[in-house]
Amino acid sequence: MTEQNWIPEPSPAVQPFFDGARQGKLRLQVCADCGTWAYPLVNICSHCGGTRMEWRDASGKGTVYAHGRLARPYHARHQDRLPLILAQIDIAEGVRIYSNVVDIEADALRAGDAVEVAFETFADGGVLPVFKPAST
Ligand SMILES: [Zn+2]
Numbered sequence: 001m002t003e004q005n006w007i008p009e010p011s012p013a014v015q016p017f018f019d020g021a022r023q024g025k026l027r028l029q030v031c032a033d034c035g036t037w038a039y040p041l042v043n044i045c046s047h048c049g050g051t052r053m054e055w056r057d058a059s060g061k062g063t064v065y066a067h068g069r070l071a072r073p074y075h076a077r078h079q080d081r082l083p084l085i086l087a088q089i090d091i092a093e094g095v096r097i098y099s100n101v102v103d104i105e106a107d108a109l110r111a112g113d114a115v116e117v118a119f120e121t122f123a124d125g126g127v128l129p130v131f132k133p134a135s136t
Pocket of ligand 1 (some may be wrong): 031032033034035036045046047048049050
C-alpha cells in the first residue's frame, strides 16, 4: 500500500470537523436560519436555502442505518484494524454519515442499534470520529 493520508490536507472549509475531532466532539454544520444540520459539507441549506451555515457540536448519538464488514485493506489507515465495520449512521440531529463502528463484532451489529461517537487517533496523527455501541 502506498503511504497516503485519508484526506491529505483538510481544506479550510472542513477544518472545523477535524478540529472538533481533536477536541473529542462531533462537529457538523448547521443552518443558522432554520437549524437544519448538514453533512457532507454544503454552502446552502437544503431545507431553507439559507447561506448562513455554521459549525456546532452534535450530540454524537445515532443509530445504525446500514453496515458492512471490510476484510481487505483499501487504505493505509485500515492496516492492523481489519476486519473493520463500515457503516452509515443516522445522527440524532438528522443527517446520515459514513463512519466505522468499533468495539463490536460485525455479526453482532444490527440496523437500528444505538451507537455513540468515539474517536480514533491514527499513527499519522489524524483523529477521526468513529462509533461504538451506545453505553446505555
Ligand atoms: Zn436552513
